[in-house]
Amino acid sequence: MKMKFVSVLELLVVLLCCTDVVLSDWRCGNEYGNCQFTSGTCSGSYVSGLCYGSTNRRCCVPAFNDGRCTSRRGTCQSTRLACGGGSYVSGLCGGPSDRRCCVSRTGTSASCNDVTIVSRAQWGARRPRSTSRMRTPVSLVFIHHTDGRACSDLASCKRVMQGVQNYHMDDPKRNYSDIGYSFLVGGDGKIYEGRGWDRQGAHTRNYNSRAVAISFMGDFMSQSPTSSALRAAQNLIACGVRQGKVSGNYKLYGHRQARGAGTTCPGNRLYSIIKRWNRYTAGTAP
Ligand SMILES: [Zn+2]
Structure with missing residues (x-):
């Protein structure tokens, strides 16, 4: 019996080690x-x-030679990945045959079918004091957390959104012209519109003119966001790529990876999760 117990333990150790290798x-x-x-x-x-x-x-x-796909604003990827809101077209991508071009149904501006976006009007945003346009597609995506209260439904998320906007606009140390982030994510699995894709934000010093920022509402140092929130953020990025707002070969970073950031944002738990996401890139953001 004792022998058997040891061998089961050993098997577990091997399984744990190799699952990690395979996952990474x-x-x-x-x-x-x-x-x-x-x-x-x-x-x-x-x-x-x-x-x-x-x-x-x-x-x-x-x-790979992906020019024909990129010129149609598509993204070459494995057909194992979902092409949400669009469809796969063959013959536009280099590489193996299961690598195909994910293009939106309209071919130019895909709608975010798999994402629910709560507009500024819907959450009761204040008017921005000023705006400046950002050149798209951007090649950097930063993930943040608000390091504040989490929310779980439309009513509570609206309150958090208004609170974050007031803090960003009224706190003398910030004094931003509007809520800083491009988009925020609620625990309800909905995306709340901040400055959107086309307006420059105030979220990641040194990078604001060439990055979008997606911020999870809550403090994710020792807790994970809800699975619907995590899915919504990934779908939003995929949609941004389809809409030509985010470059197909974008790089994904946590705020802490920004040059001289000096922050633990987006929290240890959330950061360990995004490390497994598509196009996460280790090291300091360029
Ligand atoms: Zn941050």
């Missing part, structure tokens, strides 16, 4: 790359943050 390397597989040590030759380019283990072990992503 899987993100490289999603990009059709191979995890290898950077001492080896790579005919494409190395991308960090997609492979398990040593920092010298990176994802070698082959160089």
